[in-house]
Amino acid sequence: MAKKEFAVFGLGEFGRSVALTLAKNGCQVLAVDWKVEKVQDIADYVTHAFRADVSDAEALRSLGLHNLDGAIIAIGENLEASIMATIVTKECGVPYVLAKAHNDIHGMVLQKVGADKVIFPERAMGVRTARNIISGNFIDTMELSNSFSMVEVVTPQNWIGKSLRQLDLRSFGLNVIARKDGERIIPTPDPDRSAQVDDTYIILGENEALEKLYSN
Structure with a gap:
């Protein structure tokens, strides 16, 4: 791909x-x-x-x-x-x-x-640190604005066993740009592969949508 x-x-x-x-x-x-x-x-x-x-x-x-x-x-x-x-x-x-x-x-x-x-990146200083402290699920965060981020996250519980195609994340304003398998980075991951518990994902999206990843 x-x-x-x-x-x-x-x-x-x-x-x-x-x-x-x-x-x-x-x-x-x-x-x-x-x-x-x-x-x-x-x-x-x-x-x-x-x-x-x-x-x-x-x-x-x-x-x-x-x-x-x-x-x-x-x-x-x-x-x-x-x-x-x-x-x-x-x-x-x-x-x-x-x-x-x-x-x-x-x-x-x-x-x-x-x-x-x-x-406005300068206005967003501190948000990244706060989010990483509050949520242990966010491995890393790049705050691009007050409302938009790139994050590295562990697999949300409700993703396990489902494919990215089934999850239809784009309809929620989220874009998965890569999956990590250990230290190996897989860009544009297979949309039909089922998410595993030990996966991590690199996601772009609105902060409000990102925060809902672990709400269920």
Whole structure:
């Protein structure tokens, strides 16, 4: 089964963290930044790493974005670059674009130009730690916004013996991007395989939906 493909624009602390986490969990990652040193620093850990002026529409189009499953616009303070990256990725048919905003006005503009989700990572500091403390079922959490996270979880009790197809998680706003078998990461897991008690899963979704995983 094909690995999921994502682009990450902007390789500051947040963008680098997202790119490395996606790559670690078996996704193909295209990492882009205008600073050579940031591109060189991540090149060995992702599928492709390119230096490009993200505010230049033609430079973005030349990267070949049409087959991506999603894009993360991790550019905070450069409003022009984050807007251009959002516009071009949607223009290229990328089905899901998550964009980082520096403030509320920036966020409103990103939504207007097509971002499917706008996040404020700096506002979410502390939520990850709190959730990991409260719930022993969440092995790890990357809080992408006040309402959206990537989590690694042990198999919920009500999943055991059921396939991902039967669980129909997408209808609840959840997207399983990988399964872990020990230290082995299996990207885009077989939807017809029954979940086992010792499985762990990497899931993207709304926090409200994630919190309901263990409510039953």
